Amino acid sequence: MPELPEVETLRRALTQELEGTKLRALHIYEPRLVQNASERDLQRALVGQRLRAIGRRAKFLLFDFGKYTALLHLRMTGWPTLSPIKNPRFVLEFTQNKTLSLSDTRRLATLHLVPSARADELPPLSELGIEPFQPNYTFENFRAILQSKQEIKKLLLDQRKIAGIGNIYACEALFASKIHPQRRAHSLSRSEARRLFEQIEKILAQAIAEHGTSVRTYRVLTGEPGNFQNFLRVYDRAGEPCVRCRTKIVRIEQGGRGTYFCPKCQGHPHPWPLSPRGRGE
Ligand SMILES: [Zn+2]
Secondary structure (H helix, E strand, O other): OOOHHHHHHHHHHHHHHHOOOEEEEEEEOOOOOEOOOOHHHHHHHHOOOEOOEEEEEOOEEEEEOOOEEEEEEOOOOOEEEOOOOOOOOEEEEEOOOEEEEEEOOOOOOEEEEEEHHHHHHOOOHHHOOEOOOOOOOOHHHHHHHOOOOOEHHHHHHOOOOEOOOOHHHHHHHHHHHOOOOOOEHHHOOHHHHHHHHHHHHHHHHHHHHOOOOOOOOOOOOOOOOOOHHHHOOOOOOOOOEOOOOOOEOEEEEEOOEEEEEOOOOOOOOOOOOOOOOOOOO
């Protein structure tokens, strides 16, 4: 599933190709794609309009056509491409002979139409939590979110609390911060929370610089894989030796998702009987 770095990589490539062109035609081939409008509504609102900018909020791509914005979420297998494909879920024809198609084998991608001026106030964007690289991603806001009994890994995946992080980068950030994924969020000490807060942005920035991670289906706009899979230290490495301590990496399930961690250098899931200073120092 594309996470923040993969969506940001696509946003940058799409911007280069499409910004400033006008939408000439729009065709929807997957009825489940559009969440809050009809194909006719989309055509009325967007066809003939200039694509002013392509933005991103968490894992949403924002196609800003002036008065209205289309929000695309790629979910599991969605992939926008400028090349002709079989069974596109939508086709957008732009001026300058550019055609944007959406490939989506699992058919879970979504499209919303919202008034641009109120996009942040309306669902789905209004439901998103604080986001790395945005002004609201402060240590104080992050600490406030951690005041929860939820397991820290599950909390990192909750888009209503922190937006943009998915399974890969949650595993990597916890490994880099030496925090067990099953720790209760409120049990993190101030210094552990600080490490995690900083590692999240550091790892996401590295992944953006490497054009994202291609573990399964994700590809950059041209069809090439990203490069960050070569820098993963824990994700998808069950049974391999930890890069820090050589202990075998373990895979467990948390909320139906695979979690990868080092049972030695990421410590214990219940730290406070072992370390009296572990809680709230
Ligand atoms: Zn280790």
